[in-house]
Amino acid sequence: MAKTFACKFExxxxxxxxxxxxxxxxxxxxxxxxxxxxxxxxxxxxxNAWVVIRPDDAIIIRYARSEMxxxxxxxxxxxxxxxxxCDWRRVKIEYASANANVKRKRAWGDMASVGSRTIRNSxxxxxxxxxxxxxxxxAAAAQQWGVPASECSASNSFITHGAGGRxxxxxxxxxxxxxLEPPKDVKLKDPKDWKLIGKSVKRxxxxxxxxxxxxxxxxxxxxxxxxxxxxxCPVFGGKLKSMDASKVEGRRGIVKVVPLETFVxxxxxxxxxxxxxxRDVHIEWDVGANxxxxxxxxxxxxxxxxxxxxxxxTARKDGDFEQAFGSAERKIEAxxxxxxxxxxxxxxxxxxxxxxxxKVELWTSTQNAEASLAVAAATAGVPxxxxxxxxVQLGGGFGRRGGAQxxxxxxxxxxxxxxxxxxKMLWTREEDTQHDFYRPAxxxxxxxxxxxxxxxxxxxxxxxxxxxxxxxxxxxxxxxFAPADGVDPQSVASLYDLPHAIPNVKVEYAQRTAHVxxxxxxxxxxxxxxxxxxxxxxxxxxxxxxxxxEYRRALLANSPKDLGILEATAKAAxxxxxxPAGVFRGIAETEAYGSYTSAVAELSVDKxxxxxxxxxxxxxxxxxxxxxxxxxxxxxxxxxFMLTAMFWGExxxxxxxxxxxxxxxxxxxxxxxxxxxxxxxxxxxxxxxGVGEPGQASIAPAVCNxxxxxxxxxxxxxxxxxxxxxxx
Amino acid sequence: MIELTVNGxxxxxxxxxxxxxxxxxxxxxxxxxxxxGCGIAQCGAxxxxxxxxxxxxxxxxxxxxxxxxxxxxxxxxxxxxxxxVQKAWIDHEVPQxxxxxxxxxxxxxxxxxxxxxxxDQDIDAAMTNICRCGTYARIRTAIHAAAKTLKSTKA
Ligand code: FES
Ligand code: FES
Numbered sequence: 001m002a003k004t005f006a007c008k009f010e011x012x013x014x015x016x017x018x019x020x021x022x023x024x025x026x027x028x029x030x031x032x033x034x035x036x037x038x039x040x041x042x043x044x045x046x047x048n049a050w051v052v053i054r055p056d057d058a059i060i061i062r063y064a065r066s067e068m069x070x071x072x073x074x075x076x077x078x079x080x081x082x083x084x085x086c087d088w089r090r091v092k093i094e095y096a097s098a099n100a101n102v103k104r105k106r107a108w109g110d111m112a113s114v115g116s117r118t119i120r121n122s123x124x125x126x127x128x129x130x131x132x133x134x135x136x137x138x139a140a141a142a143q144q145w146g147v148p149a150s151e152c153s154a155s156n157s158f159i160t161h162g163a164g165g166r167x168x169x170x171x172x173x174x175x176x177x178x179x180l181e182p183p184k185d186v187k188l189k190d191p192k193d194w195k196l197i198g199k200s201v202k203r204x205x206x207x208x209x210x211x212x213x214x215x216x217x218x219x220x221x222x223x224x225x226x227x228x229x230x231x232x233c234p235v236f237g238g239k240l241k242s243m244d245a246s247k248v249e250g251r252r253g254i255v256k257v258v259p260l261e262t263f264v265x266x267x268x269x270x271x272x273x274x275x276x277x278x279r280d281v282h283i284e285w286d287v288g289a290n291x292x293x294x295x296x297x298x299x300x301x302x303x304x305x306x307x308x309x310x311x312x313x314t315a316r317k318d319g320d321f322e323q324a325f326g327s328a329e330r331k332i333e334a335x336x337x338x339x340x341x342x343x344x345x346x347x348x349x350x351x352x353x354x355x356x357x358x359k360v361e362l363w364t365s366t367q368n369a370e371a372s373l374a375v376a377a378a379t380a381g382v383p384x385x386x387x388x389x390x391x392v393q394l395g396g397g398f399g400r401r402g403g404a405q406x407x408x409x410x411x412x413x414x415x416x417x418x419x420x421x422x423x424k425m426l427w428t429r430e431e432d433t434q435h436d437f438y439r440p441a442x443x444x445x446x447x448x449x450x451x452x453x454x455x456x457x458x459x460x461x462x463x464x465x466x467x468x469x470x471x472x473x474x475x476x477x478x479x480x481f482a483p484a485d486g487v488d489p490q491s492v493a494s495l496y497d498l499p500h501a502i503p504n505v506k507v508e509y510a511q512r513t514a515h516v517x518x519x520x521x522x523x524x525x526x527x528x529x530x531x532x533x534x535x536x537x538x539x540x541x542x543x544x545x546x547x548x549x550e551y552r553r554a555l556l557a558n559s560p561k562d563l564g565i566l567e568a569t570a571k572a573a574x575x576x577x578x579x580p581a582g583v584f585r586g587i588a589e590t591e592a593y594g595s596y597t598s599a600v601a602e603l604s605v606d607k608x609x610x611x612x613x614x615x616x617x618x619x620x621x622x623x624x625x626x627x628x629x630x631x632x633x634x635x636x637x638x639x640x641f642m643l644t645a646m647f648w649g650e651x652x653x654x655x656x657x658x659x660x661x662x663x664x665x666x667x668x669x670x671x672x673x674x675x676x677x678x679x680x681x682x683x684x685x686x687x688x689x690g691v692g693e694p695g696q697a698s699i700a701p702a703v704c705n706x707x708x709x710x711x712x713x714x715x716x717x718x719x720x721x722x723x724x725x726x727x728x
Numbered sequence: 729m730i731e732l733t734v735n736g737x738x739x740x741x742x743x744x745x746x747x748x749x750x751x752x753x754x755x756x757x758x759x760x761x762x763x764x765g766c767g768i769a770q771c772g773a774x775x776x777x778x779x780x781x782x783x784x785x786x787x788x789x790x791x792x793x794x795x796x797x798x799x800x801x802x803x804x805x806x807x808x809x810x811x812x813v814q815k816a817w818i819d820h821e822v823p824q825x826x827x828x829x830x831x832x833x834x835x836x837x838x839x840x841x842x843x844x845x846x847x848d849q850d851i852d853a854a855m856t857n858i859c860r861c862g863t864y865a866r867i868r869t870a871i872h873a874a875a876k877t878l879k880s881t882k883a
């Protein structure tokens with residue numbers, strides 16, 4: 001085994017949240033795999049990949065995803081604990097090791113925290129892991145007592161036999177249980193018997209946060225570690241032509257200047273020195289073919305997509321749109337635009353790595369430890385088994401730290417150039433703003449035909465945008481993943497799956513690939529298309545002379561979940577009840593990430609364009625609500641995230657590069673601007689929806705529809721600052 | 729050599745006088761509670777107290793802290809007792825990712841030190857730190873709760 005790498009840095013919650021790989025003693029380049037635990041007498045016993053029990057009855061539940069504030073470090077283990085029947089107060093949570101996941105044939109499955117899918121996609125195997133472990137513990141106790149397992153039951157970390165009340169704690173039988181064959185088929189609890197799921201459980205990571213003990217990627221500290229600041233080619237796709245570092249040579253603390261293909265790194269003995277020196281390195285870039293691209297030229301490019309006769313894919317076709325539209329009583333057409341947006345995680349991108357003896361260790365705030373591991377292995381040219389990704393809390397993710405992994409590629413490349421020395425690479429806020437994978441800009445043409453009663457009989461959307469799946473994730477746009485060949489499901493989200501009863505529907509996608517890199521930004525397609533769909537729906541209601549809530553209700557009669565959350569939210573908001581003079585309402589509804597959401601905004605607009613949101617009522621039906629207080633928090637957070645975007649968010653391009661650089665010109669909402677948000681949590685049961693992203697989906701159209709009600713001006717382009725509107 | 733007192737401990741650091749206090753704390757003294765978010769005094773993630781005043785340490789040269797007292801989130805709890813603001817932050821489950829929260833807490837503690845019973849307007853004016861996760865509503869609630877605790881314990 002390679003030499004142990006004595007490490008001053010300890011994972012967060014060090015008293016009880018040790019990374020699996022570290023349990024066997026110190027972080028080491030050899031990586032101890034969790035399975036080794038079971039062999040040590042008196043040590044913790046692994047019942048299965050998810051459940052480890054200590055003789056003192058402490059229950060360790062493994063967590064494979066990433067915690068970035070969405071709360072799944074607490075809610076995912078709750079699912080295991082629910083079935084395990086353990087004492088939640090004695091549960092400790094530890095990250096599953098990405099390296100062990102490689103070696104143990106993905107025993108922990110998907111490690112990514114993306115697409116609001118931690119609960120949705122893992123609820124079944126997590127609950128089964130808890131139930132399986134419980135059955136094994138019961139069987140072990142029954143064997144010890146010589147009674148049938150069917151006479152025993154488990155509760156609160158104890159196994160009890162029949163009425164006699166003999167008891168054994170989990171810790172006492174864990175050793176024996178681990179040796180048993182896991183049962184093949186376990187029965188999961190009836191939701192009505194849940195004790196933990198549905199209760200507001202305190203988030204496990206918060207106590208460390210409030211004392212400054214939480215550890216993020218940026219906080220890693222290793223002996224002998226150096227620091228790197230980088231400058232990347234300001235034009236996307238450009239390359240380094242030449243550099244002259246003579247001005248910083250011999251400067252205090254500067255160790256090395258590393259020129260790489262698309263960026264230059266200065267390595268120093270602290271990060272500030274590296275960053276300062278970088279300003280004095282003279283760099284010439286070969287910007288390539290995109291040095292003339294501007295926001296105006298991009299707009300022309302997307303407009304071309306709306307008008308094109310070819311290179312357009314059909315995402316949905318019901319009935320005959322052309323015929324129905326042609327003969328409609330009234331025709332309505334509009335174009336909507338949503339801009340590029342940056343993620344602006346408060347912790348800038350970064351990666352700490354050491355490359356040594358054909359092995360790589362890294363510490364990075366990642367939404368996908370498996371992807372980080374794979375990128376590190378490829379960059380260093382070592383097998384997957386030789387990489388470990390040490391887990392830390394993320395200072396925000398919002399999709400930035402999942403798919404791209406550019407920061408890992410850079411961090412490992414620098415560490416490779418400094419072989420044997422750990423290097424912490426950190427971006428400035430300026431790099432972070434100008435080298436993002438942006439929420440795609442999207443231009444959408446809408447058409448609808450109404451019959452004599454004002455009902456829509458024909459509906460058309462065409463989206464022109466860059467595909468995230470094809471350009472970033474390199475997923476080919478093919479069925480069944482894509483709604484139709486050539487269609488990015490995110491680009492047409494909430495348009496192609498329109499739930500309304502409209503007989504003739506046509507939805508098209510014109511994939512137009514610009515040089516601006518795009519990526520998954522919290523709520524992705526649902527962060528923009530519901531604004532288009534639900535604003536346009538309001539246009540139709542208005543043209544029909546109908547109340548926008550009643551208009552939607554009629555069209556959703558056959559979509560009970562959509563209808564349910566629309567009605568619950570409208571009711572809570574007092575839709576239809578009189579408002580004070582000058583105050584107006586707007587409403588919207590959409591499904592997103594398996595949850596149903598609706599919003600009602602209540603606002604006034606003064607003559608200076610100040611929008612005063614008096615109330616934002618935000619409804620969600622996530623099916624089962626695992627941790628209600630956390631859902632409440634996610635809804636509030638989603639409100640801030642979306643209001644920030646819709647009032648101020650816009651990345652613009654000039655000479656091929658991003659014009660914004662830091663929070664002074666890429667504005668974030670502040671506390672004083674926070675409106676009153678009332679959450680309507682209406683879990684109807686029977687399904688598992690996401691909660692990290694859906695909250696944003698209905699907000700922009702509800703607010704813009706209320707702005708229309710207040711001013712008579714229809715908002716068809718974001719952000720609102722460009723229309724002279726701001727948040728009061 | 730520049731002398732500064734951080735959380736009650738004296739340190740002598742041999743760095744450039746213009747080096748920001750934030751980076752002296754983080755990279756030289758290994759005090760990781762104050763965070764880096766922008767470097768231009770916009771976000772407040774780096775907020776610490778300098779002689780009791782909240783400052784954005786990314787934009788304070790270490791020379792300005794020489795011979796002064798610096799308090800960071802790590803020094804807030806006294807004899808193992810959490811500050812009422814920290815307690816309120818736990819009770820109301822304020823943090824999401826938590827990255828901004830040491831700055832938010834230091835800003836809130838400074839506000840309550842001056843103003844025992846802040847109104848919503850006082851909170852609006854004092855709490856200008858960015859929270860990208862959007863925990864503002866709970867920050868407000870928790871400050872009011874901490875103000876109550878402070879009043880009842882000091883009455
Ligand atoms: S890092 Fe100091 S204010 Fe943002
Ligand atoms: S809790 Fe994430 S930035 Fe505030």
